Amino acid sequence: MPEKKIDSAHYYNIAQLRVESWNTLKSESTKLHSTPRGSEDEKAHKKNLRQLLKDLEGVECFFAFPGLSCIDSLREMLERQEHTALSHKIAEITKNLVSDRYRSNPDFLEDEDPGTDLSDKGEYTEVAKKNYFEVMFVEDISQAEENKLRHDLKEMRLSNEQFAYGIVVQRSFEDALIALQFNFNIQAVVIRYAPPYHSKKITPAIKPFIQNILKLNYGSKSPTELGPILGTMVKKFRPELDTYYVTDTALSNLKDSTLKTFRRIFYRTEDLQELHLTVIRGISERYETPFFSALKDYSKKPTGIFHAMPISRGNSVFKSRWINDFGNFYGRNMFLAETSSTTGGLDSLLQPTGSLKKAQQKASEAYGSRNTYFVTNGTSTANKIVVQALVKPGDVILIDRDCHKSHHYGLVLAGAYPVYLDSYPIEEYSMYGAVPLEQIKEKLLQLKKAGRLNLVKMLLLTNCTFDGLVYNVEKVMQEILAIKPDMIFLWDEAWFAFAGFTYNYKQRTGMFVAQKLCDKYQSESYRKEYNAHIKGLKKNEIPSLPNPDEVRIRVYSTQSTHKTLSSFRQGSMIHIWDEDFRKKSENTFMEAYMTHTSTSPNYQMLASLDVGRRQVQFEGYELVEKSVELAMVLRAKVNDHPKLKKYFDVLTISDFIPEQYRKSGIKEYYNSKEGWNRMETAWEQDEFVLDPTKITLHIGRTGVDGDTFKNRYLMDKFNIQINKTSRNTVLFMTNIGTTRGSVTYLTNALLKIADELDQEFKTLSQKEGNNRKDRIKSLTEDFPPLPDFSYFHHSFQAVPGVPGGNIREAFFLAYNEENYEYMPLLECLPAMEENRILVASSFIIPYPPGFPVLVPGQVVSKEIIRFLTALDVSEIHGYRADLGLRIFKDNVLNRQKTVSSMGSMGNNAKKKITNLKN
Amino acid sequence: MGGTTQKKKKDKQEEQPVKDFISWFEIPAINFQQAVDFYNRIFNIDMETQFDGNYAMAFFPAEKGIGGAIVTGPNSIPGIIGPLLYLNAGKDLNRILNRVEAAGGRIVMTKTLINPESGHFAIFIDSEGNKLALHSKD
Structure with missing residues (x-):
């Protein structure tokens, strides 16, 4: 295959091609039906139909419904000139195919005469038995x-x-x-x-x-x-x-x-x-x-309850005159299934031996892990469990700074020293990308040089990110293991639970790669490759392949099942693929699990995790493929529609990922000219790829900022809920629950908003018009800088000049109110001009996106102040607008300074000191 | 008995205050070579090293008076809390202090006057994260 040539196609996938083909067939057959016999038109339609049927054969041979025999019988009908019957039959098959109704009636599939009207059998109104x-x-x-x-x-x-x-x-x-x-x-x-x-x-x-x-x-x-x-x-x-x-x-x-x-x-x-x-x-x-x-x-x-929980079996609810509406809303089963019994x-859940143990084993098989644990308090808790299980105070973790806040709190609890990694900024859209591998390696080598490599325990990265950036998991693990063969990886896959069920995505998940690399490193062929690699190294060149005799595969993934698959809210899982789990971390893992897991876990949530597992094993592939397809449809729709194009852009791969990280050369998933680019090569090779189901819409040209657009336009007017905004973007996601209808509804809403904006612009006065123009200019041309992690104040650094800081010490110093003071945001820059060093005493976390711009012990930079001043979200955790930034007092920063007791003793002492001179 | 008197005398002798309160000091290190390089560089010395099982040691070349060593090994953990050791920095401690940062350490307090009779001190963190003081007369 020639380099940089991206394969593309007119349809996104086979399902689109298939539906489109049947619809063309339908319209041709309807035309044929209404064309006079013997006319030139009839000939042309017949010719078209023959070709269409032939083309369809190449697709239908892979499906049981309607089956090749059905295509044959259609062809026979065409040749027998039964034009009316033909068009009816094609219409019927198309209807069944598009609606998936054939699957509700299995008997139909094997009928002698497929394609007959099914509706009179009356079985479709209810779910198939x-x-x-x-x-x-x-x-x-x-x-x-x-x-x-x-x-x-x-x-x-x-x-x-x-x-x-x-x-x-x-x-x-x-x-x-x-x-x-x-x-x-x-x-x-x-x-x-x-x-x-x-x-x-x-x-x-x-x-x-x-x-x-x-x-x-x-x-x-x-x-x-x-x-x-x-x-x-x-x-x-x-x-x-x-x-x-x-x-x-x-x-x-x-x-x-x-x-x-x-x-x-x-x-x-x-x-x-x-x-x-x-x-x-x-x-x-x-x-x-x-x-x-x-x-x-x-x-x-039937049970008698002499246990806790009056709500179980609905006893305290249905008999109540005051809260029985609550019972009626949820229904009886919900309460019958509520119990604190573990027998x-x-x-x-804390020591499973029966049904939960089995359910977790089945989940482990389904998700390709060696061990899987259910977590009933969301991935925030899952993250804290894994970090606590694997690191101890003083250990070092490499972690992306813009990861979810639960990790940062986890570090405080565990007392580990974070080495913060910076994602590359995408300033135009006020968001971050992901951490380039080169930077991770550089930090690791710095630590190695300082003799602290053995203290490094874990690399923690978010995959995929909120905005849909996906790492090349295999490349990252391989090259990091080459430097530190016993590195533990924690992949925060909170947004990526669905990824394990279709191949392109799966290649970039922790569990799949763990298995793959383990097999690879044990093989003879790898040993040969490694030996050749080492031989071929130049002097001082760092190997990029791990030593097969030293490497250990230790991978953990935390997933919010509830975010992208079927489960009640807070339903999460920890998947483990750790060669040394039994030997090294099972005990500490169980301690950490006990630390954070409720002794009253919610049974409905556990049941939903169990059922969600069944679903992905039967239809995960189908549902995920379909949700990707819908995302693609939405991307294409906004891209192609002239009215939508006027105000909105769907940001695409090249907007998110700088060229040097796209070896495949892919720039976008779709463009109007060439149709769909195939994503296979990019997903296999590129350092970063973009998850197409996370659709970021740039709305700068509307003159409305992201937060306002989300609340005033999407929510208030159309009841459309979205999760994340930036200054000039809003993020839509498709998931396995997204329907064609909801995509249409969203497109419609966007069209109406575009109409409204058109109208609004027309009625603006000169001055208002200018204001609007200024706002658009600000949203599309002025970009507030995105701050990197500055550095830990010297007094919190583990070793001078080497990355890694004592976040826990800083965190707990702020427990004494004498240690900090508040400084209004506006006074910060002038104070810094006068050479005052400002050091945060708390986490400052704007929400969204929900990661800290400041952590305890971090030195405040000018960029951070400017970023906070320009921020357009209303929720900033850890910051009180009325008081200002909570910073450490100087005496805290100077706490290592001391007076000398020398010279304070009586005269005798002075003599001693005089002696000391020599 | 005469012996008893002698013993009492000896005990009394032992109870005399000792001349120096320090016999030996040890500076813990994680990265042995890095620590040795650090002290070699700031004091402009060449420390003798010794490796013994799990431990590595390097000795400050004190010809007379009190000496000490860098020690790497189990339970040898650097830190900024605990006792504070004042290292003798000769005539003017700045000569040594000025080399601290280039050698991979950090200055916590620059040269500070104690009083004219006692001289000056300064505080630094070494390459391993130990907090130490320097002392000099001038």
């Missing part, structure tokens, strides 16, 4: 054999089963992977015997969407090897799926890796019945929610 999914068979079989397989499996289905499935047959390695990527319904894969490698069905239309697959190169492998390789590929791209292998290779000849890859291996002689039962068993295991089920069972039991099927 059966859970429908598809099983993919990978085998090079004939159509007749496929039909027989379909028929035989159908025979085995029992009418009362909870799950129902259809089958998709793919005849090659490549086809199987394509189907896996396109078809969200596939939950299990059966690889039979030896599939050939190459696909015969790849059409130019689908090529842009299958980059990750076309990059693979196993074409030269023998067919017998391909089965197991395909198994590992399925595991790589979609680890949540069950994979089965049907082979005739004798057990003794199967490699260990093959045995491990598949959930079960079958032999030719074993019958389909066994396969069917195993598939269903696999699905029901994934479906199982140990804690949620236990809680449901518990709530059904009777329930479990204790």
Whole structure:
């Protein structure tokens, strides 16, 4: 592939292409239906339809609904000139496809005549009783054999089963992977015997969407090897799926890796019945929610309560004349499931042995960790637990300064010395980017030079950031481990829990990379690579590969499940992939977990974490892909609409990420000319990428600042809630709950706002108009500087001139009110002119964005004062506008100074001192 | 018995105030070589080092009078609290103090007069984070 050439396509993904194709087909068939027979137009429409059907075949072959046989029957109808029936049938299929209704009626899929109207069966109004999914068979079989397989499996289905499935047959390695990527319904894969490698069905239309697959190169492998390789590929791209292998290779000849890859291996002689039962068993295991089920069972039991919690079973609520509306609002089940019991099927979060233990183990599998812990007080608490578990007073942590405030408080609690890392500033939009790897390495080398490398315990980074910047996790870990092979990584993935469920994103998550690097460093090929690397180093050059004999993979991720996946608020998880967990940190981790975890954790929240896990294992891939798609749709919409373009810009990759961090050369996800750029290469290589689901809208040209726009325009007028603003931007996010409707509503609201602004501008008087122009100029051209972390006051530095400061000492010095004073913001700069050193005695945290511009012990810089003066948010934690900045008194800063007792003693002493002279 | 008298005499002798209250001092360090470089540089000396198991030591070359050492090893922890050691900085302590920052330390108090008879002192933090004082007559 030529450098810097970005692949692009007219559609964002296959789903868009597919829906668009069916809609074109529909409109062509309607036109055909109303065209006079024998006319030139009829000929043209028919020709178009034939081509469209042919093109569709290249897409539909990967889906069970409506299936290739349906395309065949459409073609037959076309040739038989049944134009009316044809257009009806196409309209019906399109309707079912777009609305996903076919999935609510599994029987329909295997009907002889798919595409018939389903609505009279009346099953769609309620949620499907059966859970429908598809099983993919990978085998090079004939159509007749496929039909027989379909028929035989159908025979085995029992009418009362909870799950129902259809089958998709793919005849090659490549086809199987394509189907896996396109078809969200596939939950299990059966690889039979030896599939050939190459696909015969790849059409130019689908090529842009299958980059990750076309990059693979196993074409030269023998067919017998391909089965197991395909198994590992399925595991790589979609680890949540069950994979089965049907082979005739004798057990003794199967490699260990093959045995491990598949959930079960079958032999030719074993019958389909066994396969069917195993598939269903696999699905029901994934479906199982140990804690949620236990809680449901518990709530059904009659119990007498002589325990705490009058609210449990609704006793104090429903009988009350004064608060029964509260009960009615939430419903009875909520209260039946409220209990402080840890027995009777329930479990204790602090020492789980039953249903919670199982639920956490299942979560660990789903999220690819070695250990997973549920946290019921949000990721703020999760962060404090991990920091306390791994560092002790005096240890050093490298940490990005603009990370969430819970980390900074965690450092105070743990007594660790932070070395603050600065993210690069994006001044134009008053926000920060992320920390360049070079800077992290530089700080680490400084510490190494000062002999403090062994005190460094952890690198803590936010991935992704609030604004959607994502690190190259693999590159960061690899190059840091090369300098310090036992570094512990804490990735704050509060905004990134969803990332584990689609491949592009997953490559940049802590857990995935931990596993990947661990496998890599244990391999023989890596050892060779490392030896060659060391040999090739110039004098004094620092290795960028870690020593395989010393490296330890120790990775922790904290995730707010509730932010991006299904869980009640505060539902979070800690995922751990730590080779030394048992040996080194399990005990301290449990102590830290006990320190911060409530002894009355909320059961509804725990149940929601359990159920949220089930959801991502079945439809995480689908939902995440769809939320990315919706984000892309919104980006395109604002970009293309002339009226929206007038006032708003969707900020894109090049606005956020300086060129030197974009090796792939990608500048934007979408532009009107070329359509969608493929993101695969960028997400694999670039130092930073932008998460497309975080959509930052630049609103400078409206003349309205971010905070006002959020409150007065979006919230008051349209009830649209958003989370973050900066001086001239607002941030929208799409998540797995975002619907097409909500995206349309937002676009509409933006259009109305644009209209309103148009109107408003017209009615302004000359003077008002000038004011408005000034405001727009200020928002689009004047940028207040973004301050870096200045430095810790000398008296708080661990070692002179070496990064790292005693934040805890500073924090607790402020517990004595004699130690600090207030200085109004306006007096700060003049005081600094007179050479006074101002040192913060508290955290100063503007909200949003919610990270400190000052921490205890930090020297106030002029840039920080200017930033605080220009800040447009109303909430600044730790700062009282009526009093001013809380700074340390000079005698505190000089606390290490002292008087000498020398010379204060009586005459005898003076003699002694005279002696000392020599 | 005569022996008893002798012993009493000896005890009395031992109870005489000692001449110097310091026998030896130790400055803890984390980064041994860095600490040795620091003191070598500010005092313009060349310390002799010794390595013994978990410990590393470097000795201040005191030919007579009270000497001391830099010590790195378990339980040898630098700090700014605890006893304050006044190092003899010769005639004018600025000669040594002026080298502190370049050597990787930090000056907490510049040269300060105690009184004309007692001389001057200054406080600094060494490369390891220890707080120490310097003393000189002039």
